[in-house]
Amino acid sequence: MSTLTFGDDMARMQRALAQCHDMVVRRSAVLEALRLCTGERVLEVGCGGGSYAYETAQCVGATGRVCAVDLSADQIAAAKTRCGELPWVECQVGDVAKLPYGDVEFDALYGVQVFEYVPNLDQALREVQRVVRPGGRVVILATNWSSVVWHSDQPVRMKRVLTTFAAHAPYADLPAILPARLRPFGLTTIRQTPVPVLNTSYHTNSFSYWLARMIRPFVLGKQALTAEEADAWLNEFEELERKGGYFFSSMPIITEAIKLGANSRAL
Numbered sequence: 001m002s003t004l005t006f007g008d009d010m011a012r013m014q015r016a017l018a019q020c021h022d023m024v025v026r027r028s029a030v031l032e033a034l035r036l037c038t039g040e041r042v043l044e045v046g047c048g049g050g051s052y053a054y055e056t057a058q059c060v061g062a063t064g065r066v067c068a069v070d071l072s073a074d075q076i077a078a079a080k081t082r083c084g085e086l087p088w089v090e091c092q093v094g095d096v097a098k099l100p101y102g103d104v105e106f107d108a109l110y111g112v113q114v115f116e117y118v119p120n121l122d123q124a125l126r127e128v129q130r131v132v133r134p135g136g137r138v139v140i141l142a143t144n145w146s147s148v149v150w151h152s153d154q155p156v157r158m159k160r161v162l163t164t165f166a167a168h169a170p171y172a173d174l175p176a177i178l179p180a181r182l183r184p185f186g187l188t189t190i191r192q193t194p195v196p197v198l199n200t201s202y203h204t205n206s207f208s209y210w211l212a213r214m215i216r217p218f219v220l221g222k223q224a225l226t227a228e229e230a231d232a233w234l235n236e237f238e239e240l241e242r243k244g245g246y247f248f249s250s251m252p253i254i255t256e257a258i259k260l261g262a263n264s265r266a267l
Helices: 008-019 021-034 051-060 073-082 121-131 155-168 174-185 207-221 227-243
Strands: 041-045 065-070 089-093 106-112 132-150 187-194 197-199 248-259
Touching (some): 021 248, 041 051, 051 073, 051 089, 065 073, 073 089, 106 121, 121 174, 132 155, 174 187, 207 248
Parallel strands (some): 041 065
Antiparallel strands (some): 132 248
């Protein structure tokens, strides 16, 4: 199970991350994959601070319904504030492995950087299958974390950081195995689409800037680096930026699936 913690500091960083350019691009890609219509019922698992739920609600309108769950009470509080003006949005603490909803309640379900952190993936997918109607859509965005390329003039140290961080998720390369894991639960993969992240500059409007600040406490907690080494690792990025040598890339993948039933068909 991930040892990332989602207290006040992490929630603050996640809110800043949600506003950066790379995440705006990601949200647009997820919304395009969902193909939402007015009046639809949508469930978001792992809603964080509510950025996605807010935009999803604009798509389905007041005749629709958006439900959003997250394990963190702090995140749900933030999501309720973000979506407070939208009475058709419901945010509550909940676990994707035991969703607080009835069978076939939703036309669509999505999760962004969530399912790779679920200890019991099969139970989570069983719940997804249960709450989505036949013909309903499932959209899961996850990162192949082994795809990360992060330049450093200290490659041995960087390798140690990335190798340690790979343990932050039970399924660090979930997109590679997800289609096969979906099939036993009646969820048929329609397509997988890359949403690459490329940062050639280090600043607060980039994904890797905030990722670095999430990684530092994780590797310290794993005792992979000393505090001095972790500070040096983080501070190097500003030096690389000054030299014009900063580079980061990663490969998130959107997996789109459909729940087949008697009156549904693959698109």
